[in-house]
Amino acid sequence: MLRRFATRIVVVILLALGAGSAFAIDTGKAFDDPVLQARYEHIIAEVRCLKCQNQTIKDSNAFLAADLRREIRRMLEEGMSDAEIYDFLVERYGEFALYRPRASGKTLFLWIAPGVLLLGGAFLLVQVVRRRMALPIDEDL
Amino acid sequence: MARFMLPIAAVLGLAVVLMIGLTRDPSKLPSPFIDKAAPTFDLPSLAHPEQRVGSASYAGQIVLVNIWATWCVGCRQEHEFLNQLQRQDIIPIYGINWRDNRNDATRWLRELGDPYVDSGYDGDGRVGIDWGAYGAPETFLINAQGIVLYKHLGPLNSFVWESVFVPLIAAEETAG
Numbered sequence: 001m002l003r004r005f006a007t008r009i010v011v012v013i014l015l016a017l018g019a020g021s022a023f024a025i026d027t028g029k030a031f032d033d034p035v036l037q038a039r040y041e042h043i044i045a046e047v048r049c050l051k052c053q054n055q056t057i058k059d060s061n062a063f064l065a066a067d068l069r070r071e072i073r074r075m076l077e078e079g080m081s082d083a084e085i086y087d088f089l090v091e092r093y094g095e096f097a098l099y100r101p102r103a104s105g106k107t108l109f110l111w112i113a114p115g116v117l118l119l120g121g122a123f124l125l126v127q128v129v130r131r132r133m134a135l136p137i138d139e140d141l
Numbered sequence: 142m143a144r145f146m147l148p149i150a151a152v153l154g155l156a157v158v159l160m161i162g163l164t165r166d167p168s169k170l171p172s173p174f175i176d177k178a179a180p181t182f183d184l185p186s187l188a189h190p191e192q193r194v195g196s197a198s199y200a201g202q203i204v205l206v207n208i209w210a211t212w213c214v215g216c217r218q219e220h221e222f223l224n225q226l227q228r229q230d231i232i233p234i235y236g237i238n239w240r241d242n243r244n245d246a247t248r249w250l251r252e253l254g255d256p257y258v259d260s261g262y263d264g265d266g267r268v269g270i271d272w273g274a275y276g277a278p279e280t281f282l283i284n285a286q287g288i289v290l291y292k293h294l295g296p297l298n299s300f301v302w303e304s305v306f307v308p309l310i311a312a313e314e315t316a317g
Contacts, residue, residue: 050276051275051276053167053168063240063266064275067240067266067267067269067270068270071270091173092173092270092271092272092273093170093173093273094170094171094172094173094273096170
């Protein structure tokens with residue numbers, strides 16, 4: 001009795017572990033060429049689904065994501081480079097379509113802001129510490 | 142006191158920027174086509190599959206291109222307004238019937254009225270991608286030179302029409 005119960009538990013756990021693959025979104029046929037397939041998988045993980053903005057088109061089953069995957073597949077088959085494919089998307093949907101916007105005039109601020117903020121903070125920190133170190137230690141408060 | 146002015150100003154400045162951010166709808170993206178040449182299309186007509194409709198049909202005119210579908214709630218909301226524009230003969234409207242079922246779309250126009258000069262049938266969404274469509278209804282205002290003056294995301298209504306489209310069209314007519 002106990003043994004049958006244990007077997008059932010094991011079966012349920014195994015089924016649950018396997019469930020992930022049942023959620024595969026992309027039902028398209030794989031490329032025959034593994035290099036193309038790798039490029040395809042890389043690109044679709046970099047492109048935002050505009051309809052469901054916090055998902056990539058790899059993760060989304062919205063029809064727009066499926067359409068974009070189909071177009072990317074077509075462009076790869078036509079021999080377009082990754083850069084050309086990203087250009088195609090940005091021309092139509094703007095930089096927002098890419099999870100990693102390219103460094104251009106418009107997105108420059110996004111790229112440099114973290115560095116500028118970090119350096120600014122470090123500069124202020126050094127200033128404050130220096131000023132305090134210059135104070136006499138035995139000063140009466 | 143003076144030494145606190147800078148941090149206070151910085152915090153207030155940040156607060157203002159963030160407050161402005163809160164009032165903006167992140168699902169509305171700026172169209173990369175504004176002030177640039179509009180995308181083109183060439184599709185079978187919805188009503189007459191043997192005929193073609195496309196950007197060539199309206200070359201040289203100021204027009205609206207409206208991306209619509211029967212599954213789209215906002216399209217139903219704006220439909221009567223488009224009918225009004227058509228009845229008052231204000232501007233030609235061309236439709237792109239996006240990712241829809243031809244029978245549903247034809248019935249929809251028969252039942253709700255057809256404000257379009259013609260609609261192209263984009264069943265597989267290929268043209269929708271060329272137009273950067275991601276959430277119907279989307280309405281492009283295109284001038285006689287084929288430049289996109291404005292793109293409106295979401296249902297059109299008289300408020301948007303009067304405040305945005307009318308001034309743009311008037312400016313275009315005085316310029317042209």
